[in-house]
Amino acid sequence: MYKVIGLTGGIASGKSTASAYIEEQGFKVLDADVYARKVTEKGSPGYHKIIEAFGNGILDDDGNIDRPALGRIIFNDPDERQKLNDISHPEIRRMMNADRDEYVKENHVFLDIPLLFENGLDKQCDATVTVYVTEENQMERLIERNGLTKEDAAARIGSQMPLSEKKSRSDRVFDNNGDKADLFRQIDEFLKELQNDEM
Structure with missing residues (x-):
């Protein structure tokens, strides 16, 4: 029986990097932003x-x-x-659910949803994962990536549920305060558990 995994994070937390890597490993990732x-x-x-x-x-x-x-x-x-x-x-939701129901017949499916907890969609998942960074790192990366002012960056971060709360509500956390290699190692470990049905 294949699982539906909810993947979330905050703006500039590295969720897209995690998603892309999971997809490279052969899993379907349905991205709410798409x-x-x-x-x-x-x-x-x-x-x-x-x-x-x-x-x-x-x-x-x-x-x-x-x-x-x-x-x-x-x-x-x-x-x-x-x-x-x-x-x-x-x-x-309508479009995503239709695709999820199709793909989960063949393999585990990841739902990449920024507002996973805010919209109660975690209840539709077998497990939830948050890509986590500290607020300082989040702010720094967002300003650097989007060329935002400190005020604009703070407004965007403030418009979302704090990552600390998402972290505490998740079944698993990928800590992305280190480098990419460290993030990928944590993902590999999780995918292995998933494949071996140790979740």
Whole structure:
């Protein structure tokens, strides 16, 4: 019987690096962000609902949703963020669940979901894993990676459940305060346990 593993983390915690590595090892990783982009694709039902909710100011010159413009609205206002979530999450969930049910017939499946605990999706998983870094490292990496100001970085980190809380709610933690080799070693160990059904 194959398992569904919920994989989460915070912005700039290294979750994408972990996801990519797990995929390289031959496992299917369903990324909520990929589905989120599909929901905002030009012409999709989600696209029209989002414009209706946030206005034409979030569109670029080609009529696509300008994600950074939308980000500036939702990362600084919990009510606006909730509005977007109410539109996009049911659609993301529907698409992801259909794919998960298909792939889990053949192998273990990882669900890469930033808001795994916030949206109660951990209850649909056989096990949960958090990619963890300290808040100092998270802040430093985010500023470096996205060229954000300290204030913007703090707003983005503050808009998410603290990693310390995700860590305490997870079945397993990948500590990513070290280097990539250390992260990959922890993942290898976990995948081995999964394959040997020691989970």
